[in-house]
Amino acid sequence: MLRGSGAVCRARSGAGPVEEIKARRRQQEWALRKARREKQLISKRLLRELQGDGEEIEIRDPSVTQEEVSQLFQRIQCGSEDRVAALRSLCQLLHLKEVQMMFVRLENSMHVLIGLFTSNLASVQLEAARCLLELSHANDPSISLVCLPATPYLLTYLSGQSAKFTEQCLYILGNLAAEDETVRNQLLLQGVIQALATCLQSPHGAVVEAAAYSLSQLLQAKEAGEKIVPAVLEAGLTPRLIQLLDLDSEFGMHTAVESAWCLHYIVSSGVNSECLISQGLVHQAVILLIALGHAIDSGTTTDGVELLIYPVARCLGNLIASCEAALCRGQLLDCRVLQALSSIISKFLQSQPSVTRECLWVLNNLTAGDERFCSAIFSLNLLPVLLQLIPFSGGINTLVLTLLGNIAEMGSEHCEKLQQQEELFSALCTSLRTADPEAVRLTLEVLNLILSHCGQACVEFVNQNGIPALEAIQYNSNKEIRVRANFLMDRYFTDKAV
Template identity: 45%
Template structure:
């Protein structure tokens, strides 16, 4: 992210190169934290099933072993199909309880019986058996997920079926299973889960596409994904002494279709876009081959989508927009850290001011509606301004320093990011510092120095260091407004005292 530039003269012990090095280290730590803070979740379609069947939303009673056997036997050999279906419904509602799930998988032949019903010629029984598996897949116990291993090959087969509702249910069940157990993932890869998912991406049914995005995002979150799921793999993989040919995500058609589904326009569906934006986020975070994604137009698509989302927040209060904005911001932030992005940055085909203006619209939206998402937008603004004087110029020409400073009261994390963006601008030299100072920045920095948070104060010192270096008159104004007293409050702090001392010497001898 940080370009190598020739060293400029600076105060002894804390020059521009040293300031840049500190930011690089801090930025690397933050980027690593973002990669590790993944959204591991499970999706449950229980309410949809109950609404479709006119059932009560209340869970059924927990079941003992004898009751489970009774329902399974009735589902297998009941005299009428309706009676068999009711038995499976009762079993499924009982499986909403963790204790029933444990009892069920402990019964010999229970999964085998359920699979027999799943593969029967009775569509209603198939559907209820699949719903039972779906309840099991939602368990928080990995042993329950692994007990469903024999069902995975059937679930994959049914993805090529004709019932969109059934395909959707199978996709969510697979998504729940793959995120829980490495054993499940190891079995599903040779069985061909990636080609099966790639085949689903051309479905005309939006619920299927949304379920597909969910299942794929769950698969891409696996810790082994960068090594065994995402990159191009050898054609063969051994499993049970047989050889299976299976693809990888980047070798499949999934990335191209993913980007198509994220293109703004009348066909863009919010639910589908959210799921596939997270898929793209996990692909990018893997850092396996981001240059490939960039060459396929990821920057251009995401940039246009950012403009579209920013425009949408002005005309609607749709609560789902922030769900899309978050992964889009993360994707752009991480792609912009790639050296490959520098050579193809023109692919965005967007003027700097459009991107910056759109980003500030989102920051204002987050400030009023979702302040917890402000760091995501500021992280992108940081990456945009770190290496690009043109983006810094856009921010200044649009008079956005004031709106940026208005975000300071939100949290310490926001304060650090706002100050980092201002450091990016100040680092570009005297002409940029002239636009920062004078103005609202001086009182804002004096207010910040009242805080005791070491990282916030440290970032403030860094900004002052750059301002004093490139705009010497700033130090005089700072001292005239009780700046010396504000700095001296931090002289006793071990992590700050040397930097405070250097800054005071610089200001007093300017």
């Protein structure tokens, strides 16, 4: 089945306090994307800790009065020599929700701010852009609407000469697009898709990353499948997004992260996936996951790599589960992807269990009805790692049990190989004793498949004290589970019950 939308932050490679601030913001937005996926919240981008020179902005005392905001606005209006300083002070205050509302309610405030945004003085224009960026990050949808008159200028400036200013404009657009359908409709009419297509071809990595972020914000919209995804496909953006899924690209990992989320939203929108598969998305996703798995095995991964793994795994899993599954499997020629997924699962089991779940889900989709991948699980010796996951909760155990069921459904040869695994029946007995009814149900299904194909498996199960575990389930409050347990007892162990 297709899994729905998920959601992120930004930053580029580098070191020092600036990159630490950006990394912190990335982690915060990772949490927002996760929350949005689970609760349909909105994720926005803001690097308000940074000034243009890379220094941290001092956060002012939150007790600000309407009079102070009005005086600051008067300084901005007067055109005095300290206008830039006044704009900078306003930018610092606009991170406060109360100040945002105080400012936009001032008569002519947005008209003046947008006027300064179109100034021919670069310093004034840049500070006005920072103020707009703060406002675009507001939680109140009404504020995004008062920023609406700025959108034609934002789109116009995307073709300017300053990469830094273009980057700012892209993040403002992305934040505004996240909030309100009215804004998105206007942006579509004004040609935002073509403008983003041009920015994605920029030689500047920061601009490409920001463009992909803005596009991902559009693609998260509830109406994306109907209005936005068709426009993106018609504009031919997907080949470029697929091309950016490359750790060796000059644009780096964080651009790949944003591109991966864009592709995930497109895939999960329900669009016919044939074009994406034919453009090489499956092939590129597999290559990327193998590279990430190798990096994990060699200990050369970088912080935040899970931000990339998550959307790439979702893209691949959704495409395998789509109606174009046969076409998709034609690109799945490299079984090393199984080893890569196993390495990722082990790496993030404790720190990022959601990443582990996604990779297990991909493994499930790969092995469902596919003898080649089921056999590769044995040849790559991945079962010991997977069996160790059965005691884990949170959906991890049920995904592993489903995968075991996929293998057992392949028939006698595969069931024989399963029962030869030393830890198999011990793990299954542990699962029978869990309080999770779905895990117990799946365990009974796996047991039935193995026991029906392997006479020796009955002996191994008994030797692992499986009978008491099975007998205890016969008194389970879940009727379906009781019926399944009774069936196994009657069919395989009637003469062995104590």
